[in-house]
Amino acid sequence: MSVKERDPLTGHQTTGHEWNGITELNTRVPRSIWFFIIITHIWALIAWILLPTWPLVTTYTKGILGLDQREEVAEKVIAANVARADWADRITAAPVSEILNDPELLARANETAHQIFGDNCAGCHGLDAGGGPGFPSLIDDAWLWGGDPDTIMETLRVGINATHPETRYAQMLAFGRDGILEREEIRIVVDYIQSLSGAEISPDRGAVGAEIYADTCSSCHGETGVGDTEMGAPNLTDAFWIYGGDDKAMFDTIWNGRQGWMPAWEGRLTETERKILTVYLTDLRQAAAQ
Template identity: 85%
Template structure:
């Protein structure tokens, strides 16, 4: 077949290639394609000349416009810090209790806190700070280490079971996995703990559960099971459960133990930002309290 043969329908020359009766045409590249190729190459050439483009050994070509996006971002950050310096300095110098009583300053603080919380805390505690399985709610009054502003500030600073030298440490033993309690003993103490918040069990089972509790659990959770904020041990008599208060969840907790973790935010967030978060969380807890 000659390469110069023409297709009878279109009049275009063929390439001489044929697949299953389909002949390949030797058509020209559309002018619009050439146009865009030329325009993009011209644009690229202009960009190479005007904008930062080529990496060098220790630097890069600056371009005739001498524009640097990093410098632009840094300038915007400086401008933003200057714009908020007046109220940020007031937050730094004002106790949390007083900030909560000043609507204008509280609104400024919470407006920024929402972004800080969303960027750093919402991944675990949820956008509404309501928590979830394994992560405590921050809108109630069931605080493991205490919910007063000073304690919240310190928890944010050092974290829990984190790498900070002053971090808070807390761990619940794996009573079943490590052979400290038998399965039936764990089931009995689960029933007993549930009875502390209203569940009904027989007097004999309650007595047996109380004995197991006193011998194994009271050292952390207290003789009355009200918890201990010095150790981060939760109250077992209320309706707030981090990992769940049903039979299976409680059995798993006692069998395998628990060790929560929260990063230390000192070094990641400034003291003012941690204070803004503290104000935000304190305000959320007050709004949620009936």
């Protein structure tokens, strides 16, 4: 009978395997590990018996406790709807101005709107509704179609350049890419547009820029550059720029054109939810203006 080799330092038997002078010890699995394995297997067996566990062909094992998380969620949703029915009905019936002047109702609306906004709007407009490059701020006064409550409600309903049959349409031509203006003409009109909000420009360059602007831009943005809310054309005389008001950003905008997009929320959000969002955004704007 062969005698297995033992490690002289620990006294443990070896497996007989050796790598570069390192001998593998044949140590036992610690009892704590066996204990853990046994306990987890017992718990798994209990869970299989008590809880919904195994998928079958068209159903699954229900478990002797009869738990169903989908039913639990449905019950919680029904309970939540019942709890909010009173104030939700008041919001549905009341005009936005009345809700804004009712502290209790406004608090209810804002509490709900914060979640609705976070789930549906914050991905583009930011958690603070301050917007970002390519996405407009919702807390300033530069609203393309107007920022009054009725207009906000309609924009939420139909979207912008969306698939809704009544969606709002807005598109700026690609004046450079499509060969309408040359590069130097775009640079000149950029300087002219910046001069509308106070930037300095030489008289000669300003005269050329004014002519280019009148021929290519004024039909949408107006003769003085104040924009047209009926068309969703932005004001070019203020400090609010969706895509940036520096030389490069404006050149890119005029060269490539712009066509923003917002989904239509009719069918995704109820009329009451859209109204709650309108109240929330109006309240944010009022707070930001203070």
